[in-house]
Structure formats: C-alpha cells, structure tokens
Amino acid sequence: MIEIENVSKWFGKLKVLDNVNETISKGQVVVICGPSGSGKSTLLKTLNGLEPFQEGDIRVDGISLKDPGTNFMKLRQKMGMVFQRFELYPHMKVIENITIAPIKLLNQSKSQAEQKAIELLEKVGITEQAHKYPGNLSGGQQQRVAIARALAMEPDIMLFDEPTSALDPEMIKEVLDVMVNLANSGMTMVVVTHEMGFAKEVADEIIFMDQGRIIERGTDKSFFENPESQRAKDFLEKII
Ligand code: ADP
Numbered sequence: 401m402i403e404i405e406n407v408s409k410w411f412g413k414l415k416v417l418d419n420v421n422e423t424i425s426k427g428q429v430v431v432i433c434g435p436s437g438s439g440k441s442t443l444l445k446t447l448n449g450l451e452p453f454q455e456g457d458i459r460v461d462g463i464s465l466k467d468p469g470t471n472f473m474k475l476r477q478k479m480g481m482v483f484q485r486f487e488l489y490p491h492m493k494v495i496e497n498i499t500i501a502p503i504k505l506l507n508q509s510k511s512q513a514e515q516k517a518i519e520l521l522e523k524v525g526i527t528e529q530a531h532k533y534p535g536n537l538s539g540g541q542q543q544r545v546a547i548a549r550a551l552a553m554e555p556d557i558m559l560f561d562e563p564t565s566a567l568d569p570e571m572i573k574e575v576l577d578v579m580v581n582l583a584n585s586g587m588t589m590v591v592v593t594h595e596m597g598f599a600k601e602v603a604d605e606i607i608f609m610d611q612g613r614i615i616e617r618g619t620d621k622s623f624f625e626n627p628e629s630q631r632a633k634d635f636l637e638k639i640i
C-alpha cells in the first residue's frame with residue numbers, strides 16, 4: 401500500500417531523511433519511534449505530500465508522489481492524519497468539525513454526514529459531546545474528536561504523529577484504546593509514538609529512527625527484547 405524507496409530529504413543543508421526504505425502493506429500497523437529531531441514527523445508528512453523530498457520515491461497504492469500528474473488532494477483524502485495538537489476548529493461544534501470536510505469534499509448531504517459523524521462519535525465513545533465546542537472538552541476527548549474527524553473522510557490509511565504526547569497521563573489510555581480498536585478493525589496505520597505498550601499490543605513492525613535514518617526495525621518481540629543497536633538500547637531504557 402505504501403512503498404518508500406531510498407527517500408532522502410534536506411532542509412537547507414540539514415539532511416533530515418537519509419535513504420529511508422520501508423514497505424507498508426494493507427492492514428499493517430507500523431510504529432515509528434526514536435529521539436526528538438530524528439525525522440519521524442518529517443517522514444510522516446512526506447507520505448501524504450505535506451513535505452516534498454529530494455531523492456527517492458514514495459508510492460501509495462502504486463501512485464508515485466514524484467509523478468507531476470499525481471493529484472495530492474486525492475492522495476490526502478486517502479490518508480487521515482492526527483497530530484499531537486488536536487487542531488480542531490475552535491469556533492465549530494464537535495459535530496461540525498467532523499462533518500465539514502465530508503460535506504465539502506465528498507459531497508455528502510448534511511444529514512448523511514451527521515449520521516455518519518454520530519456513528520463515529522459512538523466509535524470513539526463520546527456521542528454526548530456532539531454539540532459542544534472543542535474548548536469545553538478535555539484533551540483526551542478532543543483527540544478522540546480529531547480521530548473521528550479523520551475517519552469521516554473514509555481514509556485507507558491513518559497517520560498518527562505522537563497523538564498522546566500532549567495529553568495528561570489519565571487521558572492517554574482512552575485515546576490509545578480507540579487506536580487499538582482501529583488497528584484491530586484492520587485499518588492500515590503508521591503511528592509515531594513512544595507508547596511502547598501500544599506498540600507491543602498492535603504493531604506489526606516497529607521502526608527505530610535516529611538522525612534521519614531507520615537504524616533498526618523488528619517485530620514487537622525482537623525489538624523490545626533484543627535491540628541490536630546501542631542507540632536503540634539506550635533509547636528504550638529511557639522510555640520504558
Ligand atoms: P521528530 O519528529 O523525530 O522530532 P522532525 O521530523 O520534526 O523530527 O525533525 C527532523 C529534523 O528536521 C530536526 O532537526 C528539525 O529541527 C528539522 N526540521 C523540521 N522541520 C523543519 C523545517 N520546516 N525547516 C527546517 N528544519 C526543520
């Protein structure tokens with residue numbers, strides 16, 4: 401579903417992605433971890449065309465991001481993205497936050513979009529918040545709205561960039577539970593997170609990045625029980 405081939409990217413003189421290779425199949429959950437500044441967010445953003453890259457290629461469902469004819473609007477619709485900060489529209493009610501894109505971009509009718517939004521709010525466990533403004537919700541609830549909003553566009557792939565790292569500890573689990581359910585429902589997911597419990601539970605593959613490179617990868621057990629590189633060992637000791 402996603403093929404990343406020899407991708408390198410620079411910000412000016414700084415090489416932030418260094419010959420990255422990775423293949424993600426339909427239904428797979430890939431967790432990306434690594435120290436701050438290692439290029440995790442940049443890699444996610446290259447996947448949906450938010451960040452250009454200078455070398456290599458990325459193909460999504462066989463469509464090359466390097467092809468000048470590629471429709472990036474369409475590509476982004478296939479990929480839902482959830483950020484560390486929820487970035488909901490503060491002046492719109494929860495239900496409007498969820499329905500605006502499907503109405504505008506998928507040409508859904510208002511009632512159709514609202515019905516779907518209620519289903520999604522049920523899925524993330526907060527139907528009772530539908531008519532509130534984001535500012536009146538807790539961080540965990542807002543992040544669940546952000547997930548519902550992304551799902552409303554019926555994406556094939558969900559990208560998460562440290563979705564729980566801005567949350568108070570007691571709210572982390574409610575968001576991770578939603579993500580675990582999504583993973584178990586068969587969604588293809590690329591998740592930047594340091595929540596290793598989540599990684600152990602649902603990741604098909606864990607990637608460890610450092611200085612723009614993937615320096616280690618493994619299935620859950622091999623990665624946690626026996627990291628090969630000293631850098632991954634040091635990193636895991638700090639976060640677990
Ligand atoms: P991570 O998500 O792993 O913390 P990032 O992908 O955000 O890392 O950043 C990788 C590197 O690229 C860092 O050195 C960061 O300072 C740099 N960087 C990120 N975004 C920009 C930008 N827009 N312009 C210049 N440098 C950037």
Ligand code: MG
Nearest residue numbers: 440441442561
């Ligand atoms: Mg980041």
